[in-house]
Amino acid sequence: MGRLAQTEGLNEEQEAILEAVRDFVDNEIIPVANDLEHADEYPQAIVDGLKEMGVFGLMIPEEYGGLGESLLTYALVVEEIARGWMPVSGVINTHFIVSYMLVQHGTEEQKAHYLPRMATGEVRGAFSMSEPGCGSDVAAITSKAVREGDEYVLNGQKMWLTNGGSSTLVAVLVLTPGEVDEGASVYKKMTTFLIEKPSGFGEVRPGLTIPGKIEKMGYKGVDTTELVMDGLRLSADDILGGEPGKGFYQMMDGVEVGRVNVAARACGLSIRAFELGVEYAQQRVTFGKPIAEHQAVAFRLADMATKVEAAHQMMVMSARKKDSGERNDMEAGMAKYLASEYCKEVVEDSFRIHGGYGYSKEYEIERLYREAPMLLIGEGTADIQRMIIARRLLEDYKTRG
Amino acid sequence: MKIAVCVKQVPDTWAEKKLREADSRLDRESADGVMNELDEYAVEEALQLIEAQGGEVVIISMGPDRASETVRKALSMGADAGIHIVDDALGGSDAVATSAVIAAAIDGRDFDLVIFGSESTDARMSVVPAMVAERLGWAQLTFAQKVEVSGSDVTIERVTENGFATVTAATPAVVSVVEKINEPRYPSFKGIMAAKKKPVDTLSVADLGLDAAAVGAAAAWSAVNDFAARPPKAAGTIVTDEGDGGVKVAEYLTTQKFI
Numbered sequence: 001m002g003r004l005a006q007t008e009g010l011n012e013e014q015e016a017i018l019e020a021v022r023d024f025v026d027n028e029i030i031p032v033a034n035d036l037e038h039a040d041e042y043p044q045a046i047v048d049g050l051k052e053m054g055v056f057g058l059m060i061p062e063e064y065g066g067l068g069e070s071l072l073t074y075a076l077v078v079e080e081i082a083r084g085w086m087p088v089s090g091v092i093n094t095h096f097i098v099s100y101m102l103v104q105h106g107t108e109e110q111k112a113h114y115l116p117r118m119a120t121g122e123v124r125g126a127f128s129m130s131e132p133g134c135g136s137d138v139a140a141i142t143s144k145a146v147r148e149g150d151e152y153v154l155n156g157q158k159m160w161l162t163n164g165g166s167s168t169l170v171a172v173l174v175l176t177p178g179e180v181d182e183g184a185s186v187y188k189k190m191t192t193f194l195i196e197k198p199s200g201f202g203e204v205r206p207g208l209t210i211p212g213k214i215e216k217m218g219y220k221g222v223d224t225t226e227l228v229m230d231g232l233r234l235s236a237d238d239i240l241g242g243e244p245g246k247g248f249y250q251m252m253d254g255v256e257v258g259r260v261n262v263a264a265r266a267c268g269l270s271i272r273a274f275e276l277g278v279e280y281a282q283q284r285v286t287f288g289k290p291i292a293e294h295q296a297v298a299f300r301l302a303d304m305a306t307k308v309e310a311a312h313q314m315m316v317m318s319a320r321k322k323d324s325g326e327r328n329d330m331e332a333g334m335a336k337y338l339a340s341e342y343c344k345e346v347v348e349d350s351f352r353i354h355g356g357y358g359y360s361k362e363y364e365i366e367r368l369y370r371e372a373p374m375l376l377i378g379e380g381t382a383d384i385q386r387m388i389i390a391r392r393l394l395e396d397y398k399t400r401g
Numbered sequence: 402m403k404i405a406v407c408v409k410q411v412p413d414t415w416a417e418k419k420l421r422e423a424d425s426r427l428d429r430e431s432a433d434g435v436m437n438e439l440d441e442y443a444v445e446e447a448l449q450l451i452e453a454q455g456g457e458v459v460i461i462s463m464g465p466d467r468a469s470e471t472v473r474k475a476l477s478m479g480a481d482a483g484i485h486i487v488d489d490a491l492g493g494s495d496a497v498a499t500s501a502v503i504a505a506a507i508d509g510r511d512f513d514l515v516i517f518g519s520e521s522t523d524a525r526m527s528v529v530p531a532m533v534a535e536r537l538g539w540a541q542l543t544f545a546q547k548v549e550v551s552g553s554d555v556t557i558e559r560v561t562e563n564g565f566a567t568v569t570a571a572t573p574a575v576v577s578v579v580e581k582i583n584e585p586r587y588p589s590f591k592g593i594m595a596a597k598k599k600p601v602d603t604l605s606v607a608d609l610g611l612d613a614a615a616v617g618a619a620a621a622w623s624a625v626n627d628f629a630a631r632p633p634k635a636a637g638t639i640v641t642d643e644g645d646g647g648v649k650v651a652e653y654l655t656t657q658k659f660i
Contacts, residue, residue, distance in 0.1 A: 012597070020588045054591050
């Protein structure tokens with residue numbers, strides 16, 4: 001490993017965890033990633049290995065069988081995994097967000113019921129806000145839960161569920177219009193339900209259908225699906241936190257840590273793109289010397305490395321901020337925005353260094369080129385990040401008087 | 402069953418290794434230290450034996466302070482305890498002295514089995530396991546691709562040039578393993594956390610009852626008088642095939658004494 005993207009001040013356990021993950025990525029992920037990606041195959045062996053290692057319980061508190069590690073440790077693990085194959089970090093990300101939401105907002109019964117099985121990876125989490133007609137504009141959702149006696153009946157269609165098929169626990173955001181005053185803000189009319197289901201596709205439980213995988217440009221391997229609720233019956237105990245009307249805030253809390261995660265993924269992908277570029281630039285000879293010795297290419301490498309480093313440090317800072325108990329929505333937004341934009345640029349630079357070979361499916365950079373754009377969109381587009389950043393800035397720097 | 406596994410910290414396999422000008426010894430600071438790869442197989446084999454039959458695995462390592470990382474790694478894979486022999490007097494020890502130190506650490510600790518990787522990636526002599534067995538007066542079962550323990554017998558498949566030989570000895574015995582034997586596990590995060598609470602004894606040469614003058618560079622049976630960098634690769638000869646390519650290749654191989 002080179003000197004880029006180092007993290008100061010880690011303890012021995014964090015170093016040992018990252019070393020173990022790095023070894024796993026080098027030996028078990030990178031050598032097979034391209035083949036699995038081209039076949040759009042779910043990386044079962046990799047997921048099993050990560051499960052054995054304990055990745056799924058990394059941030060779950062020790063009292064529930066996890067390791068109780070920090071967001072920073074988690075983000076650095078994600079960065080390493082994304083360096084190997086970014087979609088693998090997607091397998092873990094939704095699980096991590098749902099377990100985080102349970103830890104922060106679940107009732108004692110819900111924590112005891114789900115977290116120990118989530119720590120081992122036996123229960124695998126996914127979450128769902130987006131619908132065919134809305135994504136970042138969360139308040140525009142139309143899926144509804146209507147109370148009928150002791151039960152709620154859910155109807156509606158959800159979109160872009162990462163791990164929709166492979167997960168066994170989905171946190172779904174729906175409207176619960178009858179539960180609060182008509183005049184209340186729409187943000188208080190949303191509720192998160194926890195839905196347990198078997199993995200797989202089709203009608204997986206009465207009233208709940210997971211149609212097949214959505215075909216994508218990149219981000220393959222991991223299953224992205226729709227979710228259809230048609231008279232799905234749940235009880236009030238299935239409401240995250242036990243009370244309706246809090247769903248929006250719970251989801252936003254989850255997405256905030258999710259943004260650090262996406263920033264970390266962008267960092268990992270950028271590091272890999274740089275590694276491939278710097279290697280190729282020293283192998284490939286044109287006009288009598290390795291292309292790395294041509295200033296046009298050397299400057300590209302310098303730009304790439306600078307971006308890798310800046311994105312990494314920004315991501316680390318935003319994770320540390322959250323770990324210290326402070327609000328990090330602006331920093332997470334900045335990290336996600338910067339890291340994903342830089343990632344796209346670093347990948348493109350590496351692609352250009354590869355010349356014609358970069359366009360061949362035999363070369364890893366071709367895959368990275370199709371994977372990077374997902375990070376510009378997922379977990380809040382760049383424009384949404386800029387909205388969040390600007391909103392916080394205008395609060396902080398409000399003109400007095 | 403009580404098993405000792407001897408592990409060595411070596412410079413990262415893929416790093417460029419350098420010799421120091423001052424004393425012609427390997428510059429261990431110039432590269433990251435990692436557990437010798439074959440020793441991971443030795444640890445894995447011990448863990449598998451213990452998981453099947455019960456018992457304890459103790460890691461033994463001789464090396465400078467930072468070799469404690471390698472002991473810790475073996476503990477995070479699942480071993481129970483460690484012995485780290487660290488002493489300035491040990492720098493530059495040859496295989497003969499190393500075997501004396503390791504044997505002294507093993508002796509009297511009631512081990513049934515001692516497992517080594519069959520060689521280290523830095524020295525590549527493959528002699529320490531045999532020397533340790535000789536010093537202890539135990540049977541040596543080296544280059545094992547399979548190990549089975551049944552009662553007080555240990556049986557291995559010993560890799561030979563043409564296949565393998567089945568060899569059995571009574572315990573206590575020394576076994577060295579090759580990479581065909583298993584697939585070493587990755588440390589789990591729980592294992593990493595647990596490792597920091599496991600006991601590691603740090604021992605000096607004196608603690609082992611050995612004379613410091615009998616180990617180290619001064620006591621080594623061989624010395625490096627001089628060394629030179631490998632000459633850079635020369636450009637190859639290009640032969641144009643004008644119907645006589647085969648002959649020319651054969652001529653070249655003859656000059657190189659291959660045929």
